[in-house]
């Protein structure tokens with residue numbers, strides 16, 4: 001929808017931005033943000049995503065421009081920084097700040113100050129119709145729960161850990177290849 005509606009011809013790699021509007025379930029927190037990576041294609045099966053936002057055993061995050069994030073109802077926001085235990089190392093706090101509504105618990109977005117220009121809204125919190133992904137990319141499968149059946153299409157890329165490309169690279173590749181629907 002985003003790309004097609006914007007009329008970007010094939011081969012044009014110019015970034016197309018889409019305004020996303022989102023909200024929590026109880027409506028106390030609403031937000032808007034500009035996104036050049038609005039396709040909900042990446043499924044993260046890690047234990048943090050699964051527990052905090054992963055109804056199907058995974059969560060789907062988008063990529064957006066943090067400088068454009070506007071929030072209403074900020075006082076209801078809560079932030080969770082997961083504690084990570086990694087092979088023998090001392091436990092440490094994840095740098096990822098998972099923002100959610102303190103009233104209804106809706107997972108809203110992830111912000112990591114290590115990448116201050118980016119914010120990653122949860123697809124499920126977005127009210128704007130999102131473009132349908134041509135494929136899903138399944139990541140952190142090494143942390144998947146036993147009961148989760150990985151659904152998707154045959155050729156879907158799958159990774160035990162992190163993928164070897166960024167959200168932005170995926171969007172650029174698909175913007176170039178995919179003809180309009």
Ligand SMILES: [Zn+2]
Nearest residue numbers: 024026101104
């Ligand atoms: Zn809420």
Ligand SMILES: [Zn+2]
Nearest residue numbers: 044045046049
């Ligand atoms: Zn995850």
